[in-house]
Amino acid sequence: MRGVPTFSTPGSSSVSDFFALSEEHQAIREAVRAVAEAKIAPHAAAVDEEARFPSEANQALIAADFHAPHVPEQYGGAGADALATVLVIEEVARVCVSSSLIPAVNKLGSLPVQIGGGEEIKAKYLGKLARGEGGFSYCLSEPEAGSDAANQRTTAKRDGDDWVINGTKRWITNAGESEYYTVLTQTDFEKRTKGITAFVVEKSDAGVSFGAPEKKLGIKGSPTREVYFDNVRIPGDRIIGDVGEGFAIAMKTLDHTRVTIAAQAVGVAQGALDYALGYVQERKQFGKPVSDFQGLQFMIADMGMKIEAARQLTYAAAGRSERGDKDLTFFGAAAKAFASDVAMQVTTDAVQLLGGYGFTRDYPVERMMRDAKITQIYEGTNQVQRIVMARQLLAGIQSTL
Secondary structure (H helix, E strand, C coil): CCCCCCCCCCCHHHHHCCCCCCHHHHHHHHHHHHHHHHHHHHHHHHHHHHCCCCHHHHHHHHHCCCCCCCCCHHHCCCCCCHHHHHHHHHHHHCCCHHHHHHHHHHHHHHHHHHHHCCHHHHHHHHHHHHCCCCCEEEECCECCECCCCCCCCCEEEEECCEEEEEEEEEEEECCCCCCEEEEEEECCHHHHHHHEEEEEEECCCCCEEECCCCCCCCCCCCCEEEEEEEEEEEEHHHEECCCCCHHHHHHHHHHHHHHHHHHHHHHHHHHHHHHHHHHHHHCEECCEEHHHCHHHHHHHHHHHHHHHHHHHHHHHHHHHHHHCCCCHHHHHHHHHHHHHHHHHHHHHHHHHHHHHHHHCCCCCHHHHHHHHHHHHCCCCCHHHHHHHHHHHHHCCCCCCC
């Protein structure tokens, strides 16, 4: 027919690669899963019960070079691409969401340096992170700057060649455990977002202190604290990018790292489904496994279907993160919102499938349900993600492929 495009038939080898992980990515998944199941899963319940940092997981991830896989090879890192980093976080979150925040937050905290920093600051701090010399946290949120991230009140004032920082950051993940912090500050209030500047602050800098750990519903093994800056003097070479570039760097960072939250959500949802599948096939009522009942089969089918949809959207977003596509903002927000909503529903359904046992701490699904909730909130609530997506759509920035 005239006007109808013709299509060449690709070879079988290319067809087999459509929407499939490469052999290298499959190998990464298998390697991370082996570490997670052997070294992280056995401690997950205790980490949650005791609300303590997962030191066993941290040591295991550093030993396997999975603690900050995104750091480029030129700075001593593993040089993992965005999809490989997603696989690491997904597989760790499958057994322990608190532990998955080690590679996730290390990327969140250090990506501003990688995106906007000069070679000297990148070599120094990305190198330290890659060598396992300390984690990296991200200090954006403040008491009056949550969803309104531009409402920064922490200040940085130039004093000779140095800068002096004062203020408070709130909801900082792994605060007190991390050695390094990307800190967003106001250097010119009149310029609002264009007056925001980013710096690297070290835990050991005089004037840095931390509040008490928040008492949280979930991710209890990942400390969340306020960070206080009281006349913290840092050298001028700790600036990330140029003066006034901090907010743009921070927003670009979140475009990429929202994909890692989606990966966490996919991981915890898969972990809950895996456990529930084993349970319903062993648990017997009315003389047969409860998995034989159609009502439960429908629940299981929906759980698996939604997880796979979330996974594919997350991987598609990871691809855009790696390439830096113009529609990354839409896909990062979409993956984060969709996957986290799926995680909350799937983990809640997993508790339901286990019945009364699911409601007890003797089984992991109640922990997974509690952990899943935060994925709908941090790095931008899902309501904010929908605002982001709508703006992108109205601006015509969305790929059809």
